[in-house]
Amino acid sequence: MYFRETGQFKSKYKEELAAFPIFEDKIGIAIAALLAFVLIPIFGLPGLSWDFTMSAVMIPVVIFTITTLGLNILLGFAGQISLGTAAFMGVGAYSCYKIMTIFPDLNALICVVLSGVVTAFVGTIFGLPSLRIKGFYLMVATLAAQFFLEWAFIRIPWLYNYNISGAIEVPYKEMFGIVLTGAKSEPLTRYFVCLGFLVVLTWLASNVIRGRIGRSWMMIRDMDIAAELIGVRPLTAKLSAFAFSSFYIGISGALMVFFWLGAAEVESFDINHSFTYLFMVIIGGLGSITGCYFGAILVWVVPVILKEYGKSVFGIDAFVMENFTTILLGVVMVVILIVEPHGLARIWQIAKQKLRLWPFPY
Amino acid sequence: MDLLIGIFITPFAEMIGLPDLFFQALWDGFVSGTLYGLIALGFVLIFKASGVFNFAQPILVVLAALALISFYKMGVPAWISVVLVLIMFYALAWLIERLILRKLVNTDGNILFMSTVALSFIIIGAAQWIFGGRPSSMIHKELGIPTGSFEWPMFGGGVYFDLLDISAAVVAVILIVCLGLFFSRTKIGRGLRAVADDHQAALSVGISLNQIWVIVWFVAGVVALVTGIFWGARSDVSFALQIIGFKALPVLIIGGFTSVPGAIVGGLMIGIGEKIFEIYWGPLLGSGVEGWFAYFIALGFLLFKPQGLFGDKIIERV
Numbered sequence: 001m002y003f004r005e006t007g008q009f010k011s012k013y014k015e016e017l018a019a020f021p022i023f024e025d026k027i028g029i030a031i032a033a034l035l036a037f038v039l040i041p042i043f044g045l046p047g048l049s050w051d052f053t054m055s056a057v058m059i060p061v062v063i064f065t066i067t068t069l070g071l072n073i074l075l076g077f078a079g080q081i082s083l084g085t086a087a088f089m090g091v092g093a094y095s096c097y098k099i100m101t102i103f104p105d106l107n108a109l110i111c112v113v114l115s116g117v118v119t120a121f122v123g124t125i126f127g128l129p130s131l132r133i134k135g136f137y138l139m140v141a142t143l144a145a146q147f148f149l150e151w152a153f154i155r156i157p158w159l160y161n162y163n164i165s166g167a168i169e170v171p172y173k174e175m176f177g178i179v180l181t182g183a184k185s186e187p188l189t190r191y192f193v194c195l196g197f198l199v200v201l202t203w204l205a206s207n208v209i210r211g212r213i214g215r216s217w218m219m220i221r222d223m224d225i226a227a228e229l230i231g232v233r234p235l236t237a238k239l240s241a242f243a244f245s246s247f248y249i250g251i252s253g254a255l256m257v258f259f260w261l262g263a264a265e266v267e268s269f270d271i272n273h274s275f276t277y278l279f280m281v282i283i284g285g286l287g288s289i290t291g292c293y294f295g296a297i298l299v300w301v302v303p304v305i306l307k308e309y310g311k312s313v314f315g316i317d318a319f320v321m322e323n324f325t326t327i328l329l330g331v332v333m334v335v336i337l338i339v340e341p342h343g344l345a346r347i348w349q350i351a352k353q354k355l356r357l358w359p360f361p362y
Numbered sequence: 363m364d365l366l367i368g369i370f371i372t373p374f375a376e377m378i379g380l381p382d383l384f385f386q387a388l389w390d391g392f393v394s395g396t397l398y399g400l401i402a403l404g405f406v407l408i409f410k411a412s413g414v415f416n417f418a419q420p421i422l423v424v425l426a427a428l429a430l431i432s433f434y435k436m437g438v439p440a441w442i443s444v445v446l447v448l449i450m451f452y453a454l455a456w457l458i459e460r461l462i463l464r465k466l467v468n469t470d471g472n473i474l475f476m477s478t479v480a481l482s483f484i485i486i487g488a489a490q491w492i493f494g495g496r497p498s499s500m501i502h503k504e505l506g507i508p509t510g511s512f513e514w515p516m517f518g519g520g521v522y523f524d525l526l527d528i529s530a531a532v533v534a535v536i537l538i539v540c541l542g543l544f545f546s547r548t549k550i551g552r553g554l555r556a557v558a559d560d561h562q563a564a565l566s567v568g569i570s571l572n573q574i575w576v577i578v579w580f581v582a583g584v585v586a587l588v589t590g591i592f593w594g595a596r597s598d599v600s601f602a603l604q605i606i607g608f609k610a611l612p613v614l615i616i617g618g619f620t621s622v623p624g625a626i627v628g629g630l631m632i633g634i635g636e637k638i639f640e641i642y643w644g645p646l647l648g649s650g651v652e653g654w655f656a657y658f659i660a661l662g663f664l665l666f667k668p669q670g671l672f673g674d675k676i677i678e679r680v
Contacts, residue, residue, distance in 0.1 A: 129665075133664050140615050147608075275483075322490075330484035330485075338466060
């Protein structure tokens, strides 16, 4: 009843095409922004300590939303399935580390963006098989990327600067006198850096997708042969999708290590993580930017909060909760696939549609 | 120059110089190849009969092995635990069909694939909950599978044959022959092939899709059990076996998604190829290349034969 566009007239074509044409949508976005930027950083989430909220819930969920955006661009918009997401995040993390060591004076944020560029390059190379194969065959090709890169992270000591531990050690970096990375940085700073990246990247993605490149991706997804016949070049479309998606994934990988974990070994980039990101995309909704947010929140936040509550409120063993959340994730996934294969984003859309007409059924 | 010699000359010189080692590597590769082939066979069976790319097959292998061990530990005699595991898999197949597949009839292949990924999460969670996460050892001795090894003198050295490996290969061959006969000679087998061709057409001539799916998943479970026993006997049974299961994917690429002999030939090629590569070229790259070499063989195949050696040709129309 409150969600209705009655009386909101559009007099220009541009207004029709705006990202949020309905006034109520703008209010919703404002509330979400208020929550993310002000309320949660000040008060935290109810029932959880502030430190836990920041370091185990909010920072990772923001980072994983960026990952999900990247994977969704590839899978949801360009229709190219990839199981190498975690490894590409690793490429982002390790290249960020290398860039920071080679250019010690470079700003940390620029390093993160550059590592995204490196990952885009690597992603394009591993995207080459997509020109000849697709579907499950392509999936196996991306598995090659996953296992090869994982091997490289262990066996090429140059990547981790010949550390004895074999892990990335995050150096101390600051900007305008504020500590950005390293052990001394505040969770709040790191959170706002990640959130800043997320906002900029979401804005970028939504505009690229509405533009010419995004449309060519969707044509390739819907039917590549037909798209080719009407003049979309599969080479540029597919490879640009891989590059663009890897750029996002690389940035999220760099953020994950430098602004969240603080140190990372190859286990942070193994295949099970790739599956988790795939789940985020599917549960959120293929081909939807809002869906990326829903997916990351549901797949990451719900299990973390459940585990925490299970431990502190009900005193359940962590091992049991771990398995319980794994099962829950699988069950939620199956239910979503059965009920609405387009994920939470589609459910959200249907709910909005219903709200517009409420109390009438149609 | 050193690198070129290392790539093109030294490995071959070693092969000729020490033929017994070479044969040992071949045999080891052959054995792991049959086991890769067995896992791939589980994938192929389900793909052939229902068009589902079953990502849960590797975790079914782990589940079978773990269930077998824990039945035995509860005091059930070894062979009766095998029967119990089979019953359990029949129930599981029925549940999967009833709760998941039946609701997803006529949906896109991708969605079915995702549902099996979700299924594997459910099984992982449940199996860890019930059986615990610790690795345990297989009960192959109690099942009467021979162990020990003998040496066969050859070229001044000798090649070791593990009795376990030989029995694995023999069982694999028996299983494949049985499955081949089952698919081509029995009524159910013909039904399976009909379902794979076209769901609707199969339904219209009176084949029960639901029943077929239960049977297929059960047969895949049987294959998983056999694979689990032999893989488990070679290394400990743990959730790490699942990663080995992913090796079946390049096997599928080489053999084709729909071919039973393809799964075996592909398995052997991957098994032997990666063993030889690991031993002779691995040291150049730092060891551990076994993890990804199989995928690169598969990539090479994809470039020249995208449908695999024995797969059906993919024809696309607008």
